[in-house]
Amino acid sequence: MGEREADLQLVERVQAGDREAFSLLVVKYQRKLLRLVMRFVRDAAEAEDVTQEAFIKAYRALPNFRGESAFYTWLYRIGVNTAKNWLVANGRRMPTVTDVTDEDGESIEGGGLLRDDETPEQILLSKQIGTTVNAAMDALPEDMRTAISLREIEGLTYEEIAQVMDCPIGTVRSRIFRARDTIAEKLRPLLDTAPDRRW
Numbered sequence: 001m002g003e004r005e006a007d008l009q010l011v012e013r014v015q016a017g018d019r020e021a022f023s024l025l026v027v028k029y030q031r032k033l034l035r036l037v038m039r040f041v042r043d044a045a046e047a048e049d050v051t052q053e054a055f056i057k058a059y060r061a062l063p064n065f066r067g068e069s070a071f072y073t074w075l076y077r078i079g080v081n082t083a084k085n086w087l088v089a090n091g092r093r094m095p096t097v098t099d100v101t102d103e104d105g106e107s108i109e110g111g112g113l114l115r116d117d118e119t120p121e122q123i124l125l126s127k128q129i130g131t132t133v134n135a136a137m138d139a140l141p142e143d144m145r146t147a148i149s150l151r152e153i154e155g156l157t158y159e160e161i162a163q164v165m166d167c168p169i170g171t172v173r174s175r176i177f178r179a180r181d182t183i184a185e186k187l188r189p190l191l192d193t194a195p196d197r198r199w
Contacts, residue, residue, distance in 0.1 A: 007071035014062050022062070026055055029072055033079045039149055040083035054082040069163040076156070077164040080146065128190055136186040140179055147175040 001009075007028075013021035034051045041047040058078050065074060137145055143165070150156045150164060158176075162169040 004070045008067050011062060011065055011067070011071055014059075015065075022059055025071065029075055030055075032072070033075060036076060036079050036154055037083045039153055040080070041086055046086070050083050050086050051079070053086075054079040057082060070160070073156075073160045073163040076150075076154075076160070077166065080150075080164055084142075129187065132186050132190060133183055136183045140182060144175045144179040144182075147172055148179040151176055 007025065010021045010025050014025070030051070033054060034047060037051045037054065038044070038047045041050050054075070058075055061078070065071070140148075146165060147161055150161045151158070156164065158169050158172050161172045161176075165172065
C-alpha cells in the first residue's frame with residue numbers, strides 16, 4: 001500500500017468518527033508542515049501556533065475531503081493559506097528564499113560545507129548574491145514567490161504545487177519560470193553570465 005492510500009484510509013477513519021486516526025496524521029505530518037510554515041512565519045513559537053491552527057482547520061474541513069489530491073498536498077494548501085493569513089493579520093511580509101539561518105544550513109545536505117573557510121572575496125560575493133536574490137524575491141508578486149518556494153525549498157512537484165495553490169499546472173510552470181528568469185536577470189551582473197543563460 002502506498003503512502004497516499006494509507007493516508008486515505010486514515011482520512012476515511014477520521015470521517016467515520018475515529019479521532020485517533022487524525023492524531024496519526026498529525027504525528028506523520030507535523031514536522032513537515034511546521035517546516036513549511038517556518039518559511040513564512042520565522043518565529044518558532046508563532047510558527048507552532050500557525051501549524052496547530054492549520055491542523056485544526058484541516059480537521060474541521062476533513063469531512064469535505066474527497067481524495068482528489070494527496071492528503072499532504074491538501075494539508076500543505078491549508079498550511080500555506082493559514083500562514084499567509086497570519087502574515088496579513090500581523091502586518092508582515094513573506095520571507096524570501098535566501099532568509100536561511102545557520103541552523104537551516106545544518107539541515108541542508110552538505111550543509112557542513114557552508115562552514116568551510118572561504119576567501120574574503122568569496123564571502124563578499126556570497127553576501128552580494130544573497131542580497132540581490134532577496135531584493136529580487138521581495139519584488140516578485142506573492143504567487144511567484146510561493147510557487148518558487150514550494151518548488152525549490154519544499155521540493156514539491158509541479159502537480160503538487162498546482163494543487164496547493166489551486167491553479168492550473170501551466171500557471172505554476174509559468175510562475176516558476178518567470179521567477180527564476182527575474183532572479184537570474186538580477187544576478188547576471190554579479191555572475192558575469194551571458195544574456196541567453198539563466199545561471
